[in-house]
Amino acid sequence: MNACPIQVLNSGFVMTAGWKTSVKILLLFLCSSLRTLQVQAQGGSWELLVENAGIASMHTMVTHYGTAVFLDRTNIGPSQINLAPGTACRQNPADQVSTNDCTAHSVEFTPGPNTIRPLFIFTDTWCSSGQFGPDGTMTQTGGDSDGLMKIRTFKPCGDGTCDWVETTTELQDGRWYASNQVLPDGSQMVVGGRGIFTYEFVPSKGAPVPLPLLQQTNDDHNDNYYPFVHLLPTGDVFIFANTDSVIVNYKTNTVVRTLPRLEGTPRNYPSAGSSVLLPLTAADGYKKSECLVCGGAQFSGFGNPQVPAANDCGRIDVSDPASTWVKETMPFARTMGDMVMLPNLHTLIINGAQSGSQGWGFADNPALSPVEYDPSAAAGAGFTTMNPTTIPRMYHSTANLLPDGRVLVAGSNTHQYYTFTEPYPTELRVEAFSPEYLNAANDGQRPKITAAPASVGYGETFTVTVTIPNAPAGNIDILMNSAPFSTHSYSQGQRQLNLAATAPVAGADGTSYTITATSPPTAEIAPPSYYMLFALNGGIPSSAVWTRIG
Template sequence: MTPRPRPTITRRLLTALTTILAMAAVVVVNRPIVVLATDRYHEFAINRQSYKETFGHWSLLPVPAHFKINAIHAALLKTGKVLIIAGSGNNRQNFEAGTFRTIVWDPRTDGFTDVPTPTDLFCAGHTFLADGKLLVAGGTKSYEVLEKDITHAAGVMKIKNESPDFGARAFPKGTRLRADDGRVYVTRADVSVPAATKMWHGAQTMVHAGEAEVWVDAAEAGDGPIVKEPGQYSIEGLKGDDTRNLYGIAEKITRDKQEYGGDKTTYEFDPDTERYVRTGDLSKPRWYPTLATLAGGDILAVSGLDQFGRMIPGTNERYQVKKKKWVPAPSLRRTFPTYPALFLTRDERLFFSGSNAGYGSATEGRTPGLWDVKKNKFQPVYGLRDGSMTETSASVMLPPAQDQKVMIMGGGAVGDSPVSTARTAIADLDDPRPVWTAGPDLPNPTRYLSTVVLPDDTVFTSGGSSGYRGGPYRGRQRSDLLTAQIYDVRGNAFRKAASPSVGRNYHSEALLLPDGRVVTMGSDPIYDRSGKNPGVFEQRIEIYSPPYLFQKNRPVAPTGPSLVKRGEKASFATPDAARIASARLVRPSAVTHGTDVDQRSIALGVRPAPGGVTLSFPEKRGLVPAGWYMLFLMDGAGTPSPAKWVRVR
């Protein structure tokens, strides 16, 4: 019998391996050749079809130089484009120059466009509205000042107006206030102080002073003007009754570090015009807030730092979508650390997983639990291992959302602690008294982990670091983790995914694209690779293609209505109708600082129909908030189609 010729791919494999072994043999005389051989074999291995089918594949996105920005926020728009917001990008020079950046990337063409950015949206909050616009609220009004850079004592001065008779009183920037000992303090900004108000209690008239706050700096440098006790200050230049009715009060004036100050401006970003549209101001300036969608469609803003860098102590507010107006929500008083992860549940409560981005009390407001926003009642959820290490952790509502399970992954101790955890845990919110149960550990202790819900009911996790902002951890100078895993919800286990080439830690993002890929960007390490010099913001963008994209006969995207209603059915055409086994609605991401409260995957009922499928949409608004979603169809092997955009009402 004539021997059959070996396939060409086998000959190529043998040739490659022979070459690698031959090159490795010269290790003693030429070490760099061995490194080159190892790199070539790695490239060969990760580009094999069988490898991609099992582990997926990474690729770097070619970004033109002009569009390389510091990605602080990212959101997938209903147009399929990705909004990337830098604002000042954690760069003081940009802030002082008023240079704020936003770009839009189109994954279909890899085209980029600039978007005019009116204020510094660095560290704002955001979430999608039902019409597909992205609500962006807050941001940066002032940058932090470190203690070593503070030459003049400073503090917050409360200007009081005890006169109800002459309206508000305006004081320009540079107004001088004098202490009893003669020391002078100068206002940093213009300030308007409202008039006092009269209130009657029976026959007695009470006057409540109007007040406004403003930063002041000591006119004299050094420690002399430091004041550690509350005091009253007279305003220079006043005469007559004004000298008695108008004055300043400060709790303390110090040379302590000054935190970032929050802004109060808000916008709706319109995906169709790709422009920011100004809306009503926040009731309180906020930096590092979370915006959470309520079941009725309005938005709740919680937490953050105010304009003076102080934690906002449980004062929350509501965005009335129809009026485009923010109003205080005094009945919903609840304290959270900054960027708390809040998930809307089927019964219309908000679940706080404990995940947060850092600022706030080390104890108050960090307990996970279910918040009833109708009665302002909070039901704690206990049992979390490493419960003090929820800062910079990741949280995700596991797919499908009908199961009402939320998973927390990794995290670290409060502040810039080098301590982190590999712990994961799951809370079943359908349980009347939910508790945390242990999940499988991550491969490494991890902060800043990115989590992305995939349409096949798995969760892709990547990046992060074991140390604070990628810094030292257990003797290593840099602790970025060039690893990725896929969490199998049904099997309750992680499986290895292809490794990224770019490390990601603080200020990094990842989100699902309509074609089923995952884009990752950002990272703001505290040190460079030597561990001695300041870090440089990572501007490369890397894209992960999951294993399902390398399977044969992937279903095509469905066609059909772009508007569906909760609790009803709708038919969609597909040539793959005979093999469609499931369907998922995936809400697009709006992510920053590891916080993504928008993404969720909802299972739909599937029934065969002539030339396609009929899908049933759940009716509960807590499960399916109104808005735009990606609709994926899956075959029996779990291979998803590209998405079709649909709006749910």
């Protein structure tokens, strides 16, 4: 039985496709409202940016030029956008549908003008992985079919000429559904994949290394694709698969600690929970490392869209050897939720469904309302339900933080191919969700960064100048947010740092203030790359400027 109590009865008249879509959206909105009555919606707004992006973005990444690269699989036949004029069609005999494809399967989206530029990618990127490196280049790895062992790069540019490059170097193990983590030396650790129980490095540091955790958590009842991987300030790596996790010293290739089990449902593909490393802060010397895992689904939901998803989160302080998981209950169940670290030190949980699992047509009851989580709140008081969208975003959807503080939401395709029929058609629309901190009523408190360094070294003191219409009530936090690779409900490489900063010093004009901040001391705390630098005043963030560290 469908969890939504509202049904459309046969009234004896025929509705047009447009009317059917309108009624569908209305009912989804009403159902979402009914399902979230236990927590009042408290703000945030939605904006439709693009009606047709040309592709359904399975993978999304925001470059240090502020553009977003959308990427889908390549071997499913034509998309809805042609390649740029003068670009030769893809002649790929490995494609399932067409070996002469003149459409794009990746595009560059520019927020503001909301323009779309087609990109060219050759091998299949279905369920692949990636991360930005020290110079801002995206290294993108694996996929399916002819893309299984591929390494691709995208070096962002400001003149509209940059495109994907297929390198001649390949992975050593074929990786489909793997996870990447950039390391202190700028290389990447590529973990797992379908039937692959190893990790390796790009560039290579030798043969792939077996990781027993991956084999132990993968059996006839559970897959553990896209493991959650977080670089810890110690330089070790936290790896989570379904219900179990370990800490790995990748330099010695040893498991240095096995953590307690997170009881409950499986959390990785196809159960599709999500995870973040909560903000690292200079206040404790960047020593405290807390991992948060939210949502998931019973494996019985694979193939059964009506099996309820998980409604809990687990939180653990991995820097404390004696710590155990602490559970919290979300306002409602969610699988396939994306977790986005916001510049107010909260985490947004957005997209997904309330029943079923990942897979083609294996989910129902879309989770239309985002939830904001405050990790500093008392247990049981950290969640706030925000205003809902009208567009379901389930399997193969993404969410990424933009420099202006909005959350870019794209994708959703519950079908093998592009299919534009109800109930959940392939989704080409692109939205932005504006958290409540972007409400115009907060503009008096909102800082505007007028000066900040374009690059900093480790442990370096620097100044940030801001203007604020109203005098700040206290200290101003200086935050650094990485730009992750978002796919399959997990943002690879997502990181937020709360820097050491002095109290603001007022300028003579009465609206400008100077803050002296200190960058993180090591690359273990802040792997080398470009970060969004935000100023946060009383819970109201500025727009970001891009700063490179390392």
